[in-house]
Amino acid sequence: MQIESIKIKNYRVFQDVEVKEIPNMAVFLGMNGVGKTTFFDVFGFLHDALQSNVRAALAKRGGFNEVRSRGQDGDIEFEIKFRPSENEPLITYQLEICLSEDKKPVIKKEIMRFRRGQMGAPWKILDFSFGEGLAAAGDLVKYEDVQLAKRDSQKLDSPDILAIKGLGQFKEFIAVSQLRRLIEDWYVSDFHIEDARGTKDAGYSERISPSGDNLALVAKYIYDNHQEIFEEILVSMEKRVPGISKVEAQETADGRIVLRFQDGNFEDPFVSRFVSDGTIKMFTYLILLHDPEKHALLCVEEPENQLYPNLLEELTEEFRSYALDGGQVFISTHSPDFLNAVELNELFCLIKKDGYTRIQKASESQIIRELYDAGDQLGQLWRQGVLLEEVGK
Template identity: 75%
Template sequence: MKIESLKIRNYRVLQDVSLENIPNMAVFLGMNGVGKTTFFDVFGFLHDALQWNVKVALSRRGGFREVLSRGQDGDIEFEIKFRPSENEPMITYELSICLNDDGNPAIKKEIMRFRRGQTGAPWKVLEFSFGTGVAAEGELIKYDDVKLAERSTQKLDSPDILAIKGLGQFQQFIAVSQLRRLIEDWYVSDFHIEDARGVEDAGYSERLSKTGDNLALVAKYLYENHKDVFQEIIESMQNRVPGISTVEAQETVDGRIILKFADGNFKDPFVSRYVSDGTIKMFTYLVLLKDPKKHALLCVEEPENQLYPHLLSELAEEFRLYACEGGQVFISTHSPDFLNAIEIDELYCLVKGHDGFTKIYKVSDSELIQNLYEAGDLLGQLWRQDLLIEEVSQ
C-alpha cells in the first residue's frame, strides 16, 4: 500500500500543508523547530486514533486545543490518497475533527472515496458524521459500476470512534478494512539506544517495537525462523562495523535474552550494554529493514545520530531497497552525508514562514536546485550552503 498524496490542516505548525506524488522513499529536511517531528506525528496520531479513539489520541498530545494550530478556530483535517496495491484504484480518505457542544472531540466528517478508472467522480465508499453514516459492502473492484454496491446504515458507539475502526473488522466491508490495515501497519520509530540494550525476559517477538526494546527477542526469532535473513544481517554488520564477526541472542540461566557481539580480535563476545551506540543502532536498523514482512509505512527520524558518516550512504541504500521491496519510507535528517546519498526527487524541505506555520516544498520543483543537481552539485553541499531552504521557498 502506498500513500500518493497527503493534506494536513490545523495540526500544530502544519496549518495548511499539501504533498502530491509522494515517492516510495521520501526524505524531509529542515532546521530545528520547523516541524519535522510534528509531520511524523501525524501518522502516529492517526495510528493512535485507530487503536483507541480520537479523544485518547488527542489527550496523549495535550488535548484538542493544544493540537489545533495557534490562532485557528476551525477543525483538524486530514486527506490521504493511497492505493492498496499498484494495480488497484485510488482511494481517498478524509477526516475532520472538531469539538462537540459538550467540549469533547468528535469526528465531524469521515469520508472514504473510491475511483474506478481514470475518469468520473469518485464514489463514496464510507460517509460518517458524529458516529452515524453509511458504508459500502463487498469488494468494490469487482463491480462493473460501483454505484451498484450495497450500502448499509451503521451507528458507532461514540462520535469519537473512527468508522474504519468500527467497520474495518467486518469481512463485508472490504474496502474499509484495506485502509484500516494500512494505518495499523504504519511504523513510526521512537527508537531509544538504552531500551535496545536492555535484557528481555525470554519470550516471543516477530517484529521490532517502536522503541526497539525487544531487539534481542526479534534477533532470536530471526535466527530461529529466518536463518537466511539473519545471516544477511550479520554479513552487513561485518562489512560496516569494524571487527564484528557475529551477533548472538543468548538465553541466560535465569531465563532472559541478551545480545552478544563477537569481535574477531577478542576471545570473548561483548554484551550489548558494553558495545558502542553506533553498533547497536546499525544492528537495530538492519533488523528493522530486513524484516521479512515489510511495514506499509516506515517513519524514521534522524537516522544519522550515533552513526559514523561513512555508513550513511549505505544506510540510505538500505532504506531505498526497503521501499523498492514494498514498504514506503519517510525519513527526516539534518545530515549532509545522508543527503549526498539520496536523489533529488526524494527530497522535501520544511520551511517556517513569517506567520509561524510550516510549508513543505519538493526540492525538485526548484529550477535552480534542479539545474545545480544535474550539473553535479551534491544535495548535502547545497544544504551546507543554505541554498536548499532559500531557493525552494522562493
C-alpha cells in the same frame, strides 16, 4: 501500499499543508523546530486514534486545543490519497475533527472515496458524521459499476470512534477493513538506544517495536526462523561495523534474552550494554529493514544520529531497497552526509514562515534542479543554504 499525497490542516505547525507526488522513499529536510517530528506524528496520531479513539489520541498529545494550530479556530483535518497496491484504484480518506458543544473532540466528517479509472467522479465507500453514516459492502474492484454496491446505514458506539475501526472488523466491508489493516501496520520509529540495549524476559517477538526495546527477542526470532535473513544481516554488520564477526541472542540462566556481539579481535563476546551506540543502532536498523514482512509505511527520524558519516550512504541504499521491495519509507534528516545519497525527486523541504510550516518538493525549484543536474550533491547545497533559500522563495 503507497501514499501519493497528504493534506494537513490545523495540526500544530501545519496550518494548511499539502504534499503531492510522494515517491516510495521520501526524505524530509529542515532545520530544528520546523516540524519534521510533527509531520511523522500525523501518522502516529492516526495510528493511535485507530487503536483507541480520537479523544484518547488527542489527550496523549495535550488535548484538542494544544494540538490545533496556534491562533486558529477551525477543525483539525487530514486527507490521504493512497493505493493499496500498484494496480489498484486510488482511494481518498478524509478525516475532520471538531469540538462538540460540551467541548469534547468528535469526528465531524470521515469519508473514503474510490475511483476506478481516470474518468468520472469518485464514489463514496464510507460517509460518516458524528458516529453515524453509510458504508459500502463487498469487493468494489470487482463491481462493473461501483454504484451497484450495497450501502447500509451504520451507527458507532461513540462519535469519537473512527468508522474504519468499527466497521473494519467486519469482513463484508472489504475496502474499509483494508485501510484499517494498512494504518495498523504503519511503523513510526521512536527508537531509544538504552531500551534496545536492555535484556528481555524470554518470550516471543517477530517485529521490532517503535522504541526497539524488544531487539534481543526479535533477533532470536529471526535467527531461529529465518536463518538466511540473519546471515544477510551479519554480512551487512561486518561491512558496516569494523571487527564485528558474530551476533548472538542468548538465553541466560535466569530466563532472559541478551544480545552478545563478537569482535574478531577478542576471545570473549561483548554484551550489548558494553558496545557502542552506533553498533546497537545499525543492528536495529538492519533487523528492521530485513523484516520478512514489510511494513506498509516506515517512518524513521534522523537515522544519522550516533552513526559514523561514512555509513550513511549505505544505510540510504538499505532504506531505498526496502521501499522498492514493497514498503514505503519516510525519513527525516538534517545530515549533509545522508543527503548526499538522496535523489532529488526523493527530497522535500520544510520551511517555517510566520509561525507555520509548509512543505515543498526540492525538484520544483529550477535553480536546485540545474545545480543538481550539473553535479552538485544535495548535502553540499544544504551546507550552502541553497535548498531552503531557493525552495522557500
